[in-house]
Amino acid sequence: MAIKGRSSFTVAEPWAVPVWPSTAPTPADAELHYGVLADELVLRFPSPGGRATVSVAINTPEVDYVYVLADERTGAVLGIQVDNLRPSARRRHPAWGRLAQPRPPLTAVADFLTDVTALFRAYGAGDAPPADDGRPADSIRGD
């Protein structure tokens, strides 16, 4: 809404429309951090450093709990963040609980990437709409 007497302008927010990488990130290349005290998981895809990101929630029903880390300038998804991993795992994705362990197996990371990819496609994130892949959202494991 424009304020009377002032010119309106559009703020460029490329990060608000996150773009999933065209090449699937491999678990072996991803950088995984889990903070016990914060109960926060961050998985970063390989990318050049120095790229600031905004945590943009995947539009899962009712509650936000998983975010994509969207490049502030381009919207490219550079990683994934899960808030309150342990309750999220308990309620929605039991397999994600393995990621709170030190050095989780690559299969656990691969399953996590598969799940989040499916959530992103089913629900979209921020202003990015769901991808139309013809799959019902309730077919996603654990959600």
Add this chain to the structure above:
Amino acid sequence: MPTRWQVEDARGRPVELAEAGWSHIIEHHRDDMAERESDIRLAVEAPDHVNADVDYAQREVCYRSLGRGRRFVRVVIHYQPVSPQGSWRGRIITAHLTFREKRGEVRLWP
């Protein structure tokens, strides 16, 4: 655990950022938050609003707009009672940039 700084939150309780909390923030959100320590501090001292965490009863979440656009600094604080006075002290456990309040949180302040 060394403290980097301590401020009062919007309701007058002491809140600290320990070196361990800062290390966590830098490790998890390095390229976003390394230059935003003052924004974290402001979000605690003068938030736009404060919510209760969805899952953890002793956690509160401060949001402060970065101004132009829709970005917020989101700071998660864990509060513990301080004996014997019965007051509370908070510790920042993480912080990042986000674009909306987390759905599911309940407004505590203002």
